[in-house]
Amino acid sequence: MLPGNTYVRECPHCSGKFTQPTMASGNTFGAKFWPDGKMDAPMMPEYPSYVGCPHCKGNFWVEDTKVIKSLGYNEEREIPDLILDPIQNPIPYKDPTRKIYLKGLNDLNITRENEIYLRSKLMQIYNDVNRDQKVQHTPIDSQIENWNRLLEILDSKETHEKLLKVEIYREMGNFEEAKKAFTGEFDEEYMDTMDMLDKLIEARDSRVMCINPHDD
Structure with missing residues (x-):
């Protein structure tokens, strides 16, 4: 670096x-x-x-x-x-912390892009308690609210936003909706991510685990 x-x-x-x-x-x-x-x-x-x-x-x-x-x-x-x-x-x-991101979401004039940024980072913070843990904690209410709001505002045309939708449904354990979100055209640069998500969905695995644990 x-x-x-x-x-x-x-x-x-x-x-x-x-x-x-x-x-x-x-x-x-x-x-x-x-x-x-x-x-x-x-x-x-x-x-x-x-x-x-x-x-x-x-x-x-x-x-x-x-x-x-x-x-x-x-x-x-x-x-x-x-x-x-x-x-x-x-x-x-x-x-930034969860508190800082939540304050940012209080902005009444926030753009869709900025809201997606804050909520996707908030999603990662909520996931930290479960990251790489074989036994996952039950999601809290504010985490579920954040998921649902993201599903409302994410675009179904942009590849990175579609994949985030797929991931949210997967983490929620809603594998059928995750499969449905896996439709349409996707940019080739995301093929590795798509392949990994597809395997996790087929395995009905909702855990937040490192997807390249053996890469050093």
Whole structure:
């Protein structure tokens, strides 16, 4: 992995400064994948689009914040006086949590694409308790509500959205609906994922298990 520039950005709520790392290049060597879309890749970390401010309780979409400066990978940083002006100290954003994602969903003007992003990430967080566990916990009410809302807003034409529908039905144990959602045209780049999901559905397996456990 080759790190890219680090951007110093400004919170739209308190004007506090936070840092946003980027990646110049990376790869998925040694990565683990799960059918709900989660990826754990040491050489290609995921940088979230919706985060929390490290200075206040505000949350925001990173791309909507103001860029103050860009720092090269080896560039020395100036650290302001922490006592006189603590919010001007650029520190990393808060990684999103279930609470942060739920707050984002309270936005009355949220777009369909942004709602899908938040709910799909929320789905992964709900799944973490069951991830790679042979015995799965019963889904909680808010998890089921999140599944149902995703099924309402997902498109039946875009391949990645159709596959998410298939996965939701599979996790719910509704294998017949999962098979029905597996219709129409799919982009070739998703063939491996489709093949794996098809095998899980045929096995009537609703668990959230790593789909490439032996790939190193």
